[in-house]
Amino acid sequence: MAEKPRLKLPKEAKKGDVIEIKTLMPHIMESGQRKDKDGKTIPRKIINKFTAEFNGKPVFSANLDPAIAANPYLQFSAKVEESGTFKFTWTDDDGTVISAEEKITVS
């Protein structure tokens, strides 16, 4: 699975601003509730954890259950006091971790 996450956040902000961050990870989020045509349960496979950190410090994270819709979308805020890098990670049930980074200039 080499899907690329989509990120939306400002490239620049003023010191002390609370910015809005939108993320979307293409993923089936198989709930473990569905059955295939032979009546067998399709095993669960979801993104179960999302994290966001800024310059190495935790900003926001989420533990996700199968009740999160396919292609998990998360929107949240961050207060920025300095320029730096946001790092986002998505953890799959199979242990795969997908990460993405985005820089922001704070003046």
Next chain:
Amino acid sequence: MRQLSRRAALALGAGSAALTIVGWDEGALAAAKEAADEIAKFTGGKTAAKEKVSIELPEIAENGNTVPLALSIDAPMTADNYVSEVLVVAEGNPNPGVATFHFSPMSGKAEASTRIRLATTQNIVVVAKTSKGEFFSGQKLVKVTIGGCGG
């Protein structure tokens, strides 16, 4: 069928075990109980004040596969007093857990949005915990036209 609050349902169960509630959906009752257990585990049995939590959800969700949810907690986000965790449960899903959000003072605001799956018409309950150990909660009913869990 008359809609019973959880408290009323529990009182009925405890007060008169012999009473049969005709037409009561046992599955829904079990799911609501599981949701209540999940909340109790989160709060450590403390009562959450029914304030400060706003939940944005459609009144009617035509497609339960993807229902937009936005929540915000009206509380300070300072280094020594902030909303640290927010639990979201769906009382009528096969598994009540939806998500747990973790905030920090660097979050700036205790707000988050996502898209959720709802199997049927049900209450969504949001419980927030602050760094000082206070709990706040809110809930909202969503009518679901087509459920979003089975296949």
